[in-house]
Amino acid sequence: MAGEVRDNMVRGATALLARRGLHATSFSEVLAATGAPRGSLYHHFPGGKDQLVSAAVDHAGSLLVAALEGLAGAPAEAVVARFFAIWRSVLTHSQCGSGCAVLAVTVATDSAELLSHATAVFRHWRERLADLLRQGGLPADAARPFAMLLIASAEGAVVLSRADQSLEPFEAVASQLGEQLRVLLQGGQAG
Amino acid sequence: MAGEVRDNMVRGATALLARRGLHATSFSEVLAATGAPRGSLYHHFPGGKDQLVSAAVDHAGSLLVAALEGLAGAPAEAVVARFFAIWRSVLTHSQCGSGCAVLAVTVATDSAELLSHATAVFRHWRERLADLLRQGGLPADAARPFAMLLIASAEGAVVLSRADQSLEPFEAVASQLGEQLRVLLQGGQAG
DNA sequence: GTCTATACGAAGATAGAC
DNA sequence: GTCTATCTTCGTATAGAC
Numbered sequence: 001m002a003g004e005v006r007d008n009m010v011r012g013a014t015a016l017l018a019r020r021g022l023h024a025t026s027f028s029e030v031l032a033a034t035g036a037p038r039g040s041l042y043h044h045f046p047g048g049k050d051q052l053v054s055a056a057v058d059h060a061g062s063l064l065v066a067a068l069e070g071l072a073g074a075p076a077e078a079v080v081a082r083f084f085a086i087w088r089s090v091l092t093h094s095q096c097g098s099g100c101a102v103l104a105v106t107v108a109t110d111s112a113e114l115l116s117h118a119t120a121v122f123r124h125w126r127e128r129l130a131d132l133l134r135q136g137g138l139p140a141d142a143a144r145p146f147a148m149l150l151i152a153s154a155e156g157a158v159v160l161s162r163a164d165q166s167l168e169p170f171e172a173v174a175s176q177l178g179e180q181l182r183v184l185l186q187g188g189q190a191g
Numbered sequence: 192m193a194g195e196v197r198d199n200m201v202r203g204a205t206a207l208l209a210r211r212g213l214h215a216t217s218f219s220e221v222l223a224a225t226g227a228p229r230g231s232l233y234h235h236f237p238g239g240k241d242q243l244v245s246a247a248v249d250h251a252g253s254l255l256v257a258a259l260e261g262l263a264g265a266p267a268e269a270v271v272a273r274f275f276a277i278w279r280s281v282l283t284h285s286q287c288g289s290g291c292a293v294l295a296v297t298v299a300t301d302s303a304e305l306l307s308h309a310t311a312v313f314r315h316w317r318e319r320l321a322d323l324l325r326q327g328g329l330p331a332d333a334a335r336p337f338a339m340l341l342i343a344s345a346e347g348a349v350v351l352s353r354a355d356q357s358l359e360p361f362e363a364v365a366s367q368l369g370e371q372l373r374v375l376l377q378g379g380q381a382g
Numbered sequence: 383g384t385c386t387a388t389a390c391g392a393a394g395a396t397a398g399a400c
Numbered sequence: 401g402t403c404t405a406t407c408t409t410c411g412t413a414t415a416g417a418c
């Protein structure tokens with residue numbers, strides 16, 4: 001299959017970004033982690049490291065969107081629960097050693113190119129979540145702001161749990177977002 | 192004053208961490224940014240880069256605690272408003288180019304030493320905020336979880352605003368945290 | 383406390399053979 | 401598509417003079 005090696009490298013880069021950040025995501029590390037052949041690096045990524053990392057950011061974006069599949073029409077509670085479940089699984093599968101590749105790039109790059117990929121991914125997530133939340137019963141004017149709060153608090157919670165090497169920060173945040181959602185849903189019914 | 196050069200380097204490192212992450216915070220960059228003398232690097236930091244970065248993380252921690260001064264006994268609303276004001280000022284003074292040094296280290300280090308400094312700083316922030324919120328009228332059992340939500344959402348919001356090069360994500364999150372607080376305060380009065 | 387010089391390794395990138 | 405060799409730059413770190 002054409003592109004198999006390339007895809008492997010992108011997946012490997014995504015994992016490395018999430019775990020140890022932009023700097024540690026060197027070609028050598030990606031090759032070591034994937035077993036990909038050294039000689040074909042610039043064949044697959046003529047644009048060099050930036051191209052690989054850009055692809056990895058996009059890939060991380062798609063992974064999350066894919067993990068939101070099947071939620072169309074589901075209650076907003078289920079959307080929020082799923083979003084936190086995705087990030088919880090990142091933490092548990094890595095013993096709180098891994099996080100979000102997009103965030104890692106955002107805070108460590110000085111390339112406008114790369115940053116624009118992160119921008120696009122976060123916006124995409126926000127739009128997708130806002131749609132799902134609206135479909136799930138959240139008032140239209142509350143959906144977009146709440147989607148942003150959802151992403152921000154989950155991203156922050158993942159970082160705090162990594163720092164604490166414990167799920168406690170994450171769970172504290174997750175449960176409070178659930179409460180906040182119930183308030184918004186009641187407000188919608190009342191209004 | 193003894194330690195003036197050292198303090199300058201720590202401050203410079205903190206700023207560099209917040210803006211471009213752990214990797215970009217090299218000795219050369221710190222020296223270039225501070226004008227500190229090259230020859231005395233290992234005189235001030237015999238432990239090398241890890242020692243400098245550890246000091247910078249601690250410094251970032253202290254800066255925020257200092258910025259929370261004068262809030263003892265203030266209403267919880269004021270505490271939340273101040274916390275977001277601190278981070279808003281980081282974003283506005285850097286045109287959304289800078290963020291949190293502690294977060295940057297957390298997601299990019301593989302040193303247990305360094306991570307433990309980040310752990311300590313986040314815990315300290317949480318305890319300090321929980322105390323202030325309790326003093327400000329938040330029910331005791333709500334203070335610690337809400338302090339965690341406050342930190343997580345602010346940290347996440349700063350990252351999202353950097354990615355978006357706009358204050359909009361940050362403000363969306365900040366205003367919703369204010370609403371959430373009001374709910375908790377009402378719940379405390381009712382309970 | 384600060385200087386210069388230097389060693390060492392890692393990373394990104396390119397060229398040319400197979 | 402993949403290999404090896406090589407180049408350059410950069411970052412960390414040490415030694416020893418001033």
